[in-house]
Amino acid sequence: MQTIFHVNTNGPKLYEFTDDVVRFANDAGVETGLLTLFVRHTSCSLLISENADPDVKLDMNNFFARLVPDADDASMRWLRHTCEGPDDMPAHIKAALTPVSISIPIANSRLVLGTWQGVYLFEHRTRSHQRQVVAHISA
Amino acid sequence: MQTIFHVNTNGPKLYEFTDDVVRFANDAGVETGLLTLFVRHTSCSLLISENADPDVKLDMNNFFARLVPDADDASMRWLRHTCEGPDDMPAHIKAALTPVSISIPIANSRLVLGTWQGVYLFEHRTRSHQRQVVAHISA
Amino acid sequence: MQTIFHVNTNGPKLYEFTDDVVRFANDAGVETGLLTLFVRHTSCSLLISENADPDVKLDMNNFFARLVPDADDASMRWLRHTCEGPDDMPAHIKAALTPVSISIPIANSRLVLGTWQGVYLFEHRTRSHQRQVVAHISA
Numbered sequence: 139m140q141t142i143f144h145v146n147t148n149g150p151k152l153y154e155f156t157d158d159v160v161r162f163a164n165d166a167g168v169e170t171g172l173l174t175l176f177v178r179h180t181s182c183s184l185l186i187s188e189n190a191d192p193d194v195k196l197d198m199n200n201f202f203a204r205l206v207p208d209a210d211d212a213s214m215r216w217l218r219h220t221c222e223g224p225d226d227m228p229a230h231i232k233a234a235l236t237p238v239s240i241s242i243p244i245a246n247s248r249l250v251l252g253t254w255q256g257v258y259l260f261e262h263r264t265r266s267h268q269r270q271v272v273a274h275i276s277a
Numbered sequence: 278m279q280t281i282f283h284v285n286t287n288g289p290k291l292y293e294f295t296d297d298v299v300r301f302a303n304d305a306g307v308e309t310g311l312l313t314l315f316v317r318h319t320s321c322s323l324l325i326s327e328n329a330d331p332d333v334k335l336d337m338n339n340f341f342a343r344l345v346p347d348a349d350d351a352s353m354r355w356l357r358h359t360c361e362g363p364d365d366m367p368a369h370i371k372a373a374l375t376p377v378s379i380s381i382p383i384a385n386s387r388l389v390l391g392t393w394q395g396v397y398l399f400e401h402r403t404r405s406h407q408r409q410v411v412a413h414i415s416a
Numbered sequence: 417m418q419t420i421f422h423v424n425t426n427g428p429k430l431y432e433f434t435d436d437v438v439r440f441a442n443d444a445g446v447e448t449g450l451l452t453l454f455v456r457h458t459s460c461s462l463l464i465s466e467n468a469d470p471d472v473k474l475d476m477n478n479f480f481a482r483l484v485p486d487a488d489d490a491s492m493r494w495l496r497h498t499c500e501g502p503d504d505m506p507a508h509i510k511a512a513l514t515p516v517s518i519s520i521p522i523a524n525s526r527l528v529l530g531t532w533q534g535v536y537l538f539e540h541r542t543r544s545h546q547r548q549v550v551a552h553i554s555a
Contacts, residue, residue, distance in 0.1 A: 187369055194366065197370070236373060242378065250317060252319070
């Protein structure tokens with residue numbers, strides 16, 4: 139059983155789509171199984187992180203912005219792949235440091251997500267995108 | 278087929294539970310399949326790493342402590358989410374940099390783990406926790 | 417359905433094997449399923465990244481070399497696990513920061529890889545290796 143989630147983004151940030159994922163899994167009629175998410179891009183990624191305090195999302199994004207500054211930052215002058223803008227190669231790097239796929243078991247017809255776990259699309263590019271996340275459930 | 282591994286932790290460190298995982302997979306009676314591990318938390322993570330020299334675990338933990346210092350370090354003054362202690366937001370960041378789920382094939386009724394691969398719960402919080410890792414096997 | 421891909425490496429770099437993965441998945445005769453890749457080592461890893469501009473591979477490798485310098489760099493004097501050479505512990509760390517397993521759905525008998533997504537073995541050791549990646553397909 140598969141579906142595609144479309145996530146609209148406008149700049150580097152965490153975009154939560156936990157509700158969509160939970161609804162898809164709970165409606166699947168699978169008692170014991172495995173849900174896998176896969177993002178079809180190389181400049182955004184997936185993340186499971188706390189979804190209680192919105193400051194967590196800000197801090198998370200700021201950490202990655204500091205760890206991998208844009209190409210116009212003096213510390214990143216060594217980058218070669220800069221033709222698509224100063225945020226492009228850093229986006230690929232951030233996408234390498236975070237998951238492209240995540241698998242979450244289903245038990246008793248429910249995802250086993252922990253209490254504080256939210257599912258996010260982590261956008262690393264500045265301009266707007268519509269991102270695709272393929273979801274697959276195996277029984 | 279599913280189970281939950283409970284891992285007791287007391288501080289930021291790598292806690293090996295390879296034997297539990299191997300036993301569960303080998304006893305499953307599945308000749309060809311896939312084992313998936315999923316950690317139900319946002320301030321610890323999973324890791325596969327060398328389990329021959331215990332210094333690897335120390336170096337690994339020290340690297341992450343240096344890459345993401347606690348909030349009371351001068352370099353981290355920009356963090357907002359600090360209400361739950363100086364180690365809380367850094368724990369979420371370290372958990373983002375390492376896997377929340379890992380999948381290992383089963384071949385000839387055995388996990389295909391490499392010779393030096395151990396399976397770890399990577400705790401990022403200072404105080405004690407009991408962590409849950411859900412294991413799912415699909416045939 | 418399983419196979420093992422053997423990837424020969426000679427130094428820290430990204431080695432693409434997308435074609436092998438696509439061929440295995442497309443020849444599997446599975447209309448809807450999930451392909452999982454698992455690398456059986458602790459000093460190399462897997463990566464999905466852009467495969468259009470070869471500079472992306474160079475920049476990616478250079479970023480990790482800067483983030484985790486070899487043990488003979490002054491900034492890494494604190495490393496303990498150095499007996500197997502200055503590139504060994506940094507290789508374990510780089511392998512912790514990037515995936516050991518990746519899962520990609522199959523839809524309409526084809527991997528749902530995005531247009532720019534290539535599949536790579538990310539070698540972190542200096543000397544030559546033959547690396548094993550186990551591929552598993554579940555229907």
